[in-house]
Amino acid sequence: MARLDRDSDTICALATPSGVGALSVIRISGERAVQIIRNIAQFLPNDLISHRAYYGFLRDLNSDEVIDEVILTYFEKGKSFSGEESIEISCHGGHIITQQILRVLISLGTRIAQKGEFTYRAFINGRIDLPQAEAVLSVIESQTTAGAKLALRQLQGGFSASLKSIEDELVWSLSRLEANIDFSSEFIEFASQNEIILRVEKALNDTQKLLKTYNKGRILKSGLKVVLAGPPNVGKSSILNRLSKQDRAIVSSTPGTTRDTIEIEIEIDGNKVLLIDTAGIHETEEQIELQGVERALKEQEAADIILSIHDVTNPGEKIEKFATEKSAQNIIYVGNKSDLNHDKEKQTADIFLSASTGEGIEELFEKIKIFFNLQNEETSAVLLNARHYELLLKTEIHLSSGLKLLKGSMSPEFVISELQESFYAILEILGRRFDDDILDRIFSDFCLGK
Template sequence: MIQYEPIAALATAPGIGAIAVIRVSGEGAISITNRLFRGKDLTQQPSHTAHFGTLRTASDTLIDEVLVTVFRAPKSFTKEDVVEISCHGSEFIIQQILRRLTDEGVRLARPGEFTQRAFLNGQFDLVQAEAVADLIAADSDASHRAALTQLRGGFSKQLNVLRQQLIDFVALVELELDFGEEDVEFAHREQLRQLMLDIRRALHPLIDSFSAGNVIKNGVATVIVGKPNAGKSTLLNALLNEEKAIVSDIPGTTRDVIEDELFIDGIRFRLIDTAGLRQATDQIEAIGVERTRQQMEKAALVVYLFDGAAILPDELQQAVDEISASGKPYLLVGNKSDLIDAQRQQQLNVVVNEAILWISAKNQRIDDLKLALSARVRTDAAVQTGSAVVTNARHYEHLTATDDAIARALAGLDAGTTPDWLAMDLRVALQHLGELTGTIITDDILDSIFSKFCIGK
């Protein structure tokens, strides 16, 4: 455990509030704070204790009444000596305290520097450190659970165990190179094969979970498409329970893309209302229709909405064929169910030969659609069970690179490749596993990762 130079930053959100917390960490954090503090001698207080007093300027002018909490190394977030100063949330007070700390030799922290020190001091691995930022940014139940799973170890502990076993085998394979002329085999090939298969079995669910993880982290891009006057804007307003989009009987009212967010069962949906799909009557509407098609290409889920009272069977079949050809997951939604009878609904169901969700956007009868949207996402087992899910592109890249290297090593093993070629592929796998969890890492990569964190974390 290393105590680095003392750093300080505001740990709570910037802006005026009732309370603000300033965090100080590093060598001398307690004694430096004690020089500004009027109250108990902080240097004599045990860890995890809070003390009321005042902070003063160099000329002994009162800055604020504060509550100072002492955390002694290694029992702190950074495993260094840490002090947290709770003061009133005035921007002036915060700046006064930070100025006093810098006058005493404390440096202002860089983004993510507290978490970076926690990682460097072995508090957790790199995957867990990145989960701290994900936990702070979590804005849904699913993203919150995914971040917590990673923070508690997620998949990294399992991969570290497998990596260590692979290191032991690589050492034996490379030892064979020293006895190349004697034709000896230190690394039992069947045991090595079994270990590589075990690693791939651990990797594949994680690699496959990335698409679901991306949805959890960034939300489900859900595009509402259909002909003009199908009720797309009315549906968007009903889902959001507010007048977000202009509703009119005039076809082509929506000329541009309208976006907003909706949370259903803890999952974030990014709803996108689009211009009606038809032959445009003017240049502006044509741009809107083109943007609709672009949004469909980027969507994770398409909601095709049609007017159940007005659409012709051939029109509906043509629309379904077009959306099916795009390869995008979609929901087929019939609107204005209050204006048609069961026979008409059944007729259209038979035409497309698939389930149609019937709603009335105008009358707010949309509960079945909400259930269907949630069910589409929750069919992924990782989302349902809260098991480890990959939400970070960096993790995904290292996992796929590791799997590729292991696959090459297995193919080489089957082909009877020499130990030097086998060791080369295994070393690549070890490199990527090490960079994933932070066992092997460079300062540049660390700076890049933690620079994305908020200051004070």
């Protein structure tokens, strides 16, 4: 791996977005960081104090001309993000100044950092583990407030602590099983079978709890998918326009106006919501309408919430009950056109509203917020990463198999083999067992300067 061969280099990169701006920050990291910066920052004192900022002018080494007026912040080895001696240069923004500083730094012996190399060095130097390194990217890429909070919790080690708890149970169980084998001829038992079963069961339960949070993590990280469904001409498009406060969908009294899906992104209390208006579900032989209906059914299957909309002025209209895998809490039955029918007692709906007047729209927002509140319930850790999910599935499979063997009083060697596979999967998530290709894939998704 190229990174491992070059991790003794002193690196630099622009840590803020390039382009026009009031300020930019340039990072330098490596054992020669201070030595290099002193060539153009003669104002620095002999003894630098970590985490202290120093004001002055960077000057060209040859001409002594001022390059820029800057503030330098020094971080000593072991106390910086990367774990190495580091300098952050706060300079004026814009392409010219930043590129001039970077050119001078390169001429003095630094090189431009690879994508994610600062975070990679933090991982290699033991400042953070691999899930924390991945959380850095999750924080940067978060599309919702809730997703950013979850990623920050992972960055602070919440997710890693849950994994280490599973690891502890596995280490305890494996060590006792192996000791029981080693001393079997002396009839010494370091732990009973029931004690080991309890430990493996706890590891399995904790693993399954984490796996169950994956969908929650996806919703809070990327947003909620809400599909508006129902027969033609019940007001789905009008409700979409009300919820989004835009006139994006065509509204017409002619049934079947919406033949394709219409997607609008909105935000509710810092959470991203993708509203999808779909074609009315009905029997048709018209080819284009049939394609719209098929697409609507696919969107319903992929939805986090379905708004099942019907017209309260048409009491004979069939209310679709969605006999799918969707749980009851994921479907909100909406009775539209309530301003035209005041006899609500004879109607069935979770919410009555009028897309025309706006009555009931706020109540619908509150219903959607309840779903987010369920996802936001405090948990020790939430899965945000597909790599973690796949490895935890592997952990679950081998733990389940090992537990079955234990309860069946099978040879401990077979049990150990299964538990070791679970143990290795946990180590792989934490980054204590990895191959270079995996690391390359993870860190290549980062931007320069991170």
